[in-house]
Amino acid sequence: MLSMADTQQAEEHVEAAADKRADRRTAKLTKQIRAFADTHGGSAEGQLAHIGRGRIRIALVGANGEWGNLVADSFDSAKDAATAAGVTLQDDFDGDLAARVRTGRYEWSRMAGIQVGGPANA
Numbered sequence: 001m002l003s004m005a006d007t008q009q010a011e012e013h014v015e016a017a018a019d020k021r022a023d024r025r026t027a028k029l030t031k032q033i034r035a036f037a038d039t040h041g042g043s044a045e046g047q048l049a050h051i052g053r054g055r056i057r058i059a060l061v062g063a064n065g066e067w068g069n070l071v072a073d074s075f076d077s078a079k080d081a082a083t084a085a086g087v088t089l090q091d092d093f094d095g096d097l098a099a100r101v102r103t104g105r106y107e108w109s110r111m112a113g114i115q116v117g118g119p120a121n122a
Helices: 004-039 075-084 096-100 105-115
Strands: 044-052 055-062 067-072 088-090
Touching (some): 004 075, 055 075
16 A cells, blocks of 8 residues: 555655656757748747647747647746747737738738638638
8 A cells, every 4th residue: 555655655756757848849849930930031920829728839930931730738837948948929910020020922822812712721
């Protein structure tokens, strides 16, 4: 039979393993954000948004206007990764941040197709 001390040690071990996994995911996100910034003009700005089930979207806009999204498992992980990568976070994805987004033919055709009854989103 397990004692209270054994149960507590087992729980601490599980928590420590979960913390290590979360740290690895945050480190991976940091690398991905840095790579995005380096590829798109050397810097980026971003905005964090809840997308459901505890997940967070990291919307990034590079210095050259290219944009992309990453998804984090928690708000803290997303914020820590963006901060470690040197990304300036904005409260909203509007105004100056949205104005810097450069869209191309692909995005415009997708937006028009979805709104005007074009090809299915497959």
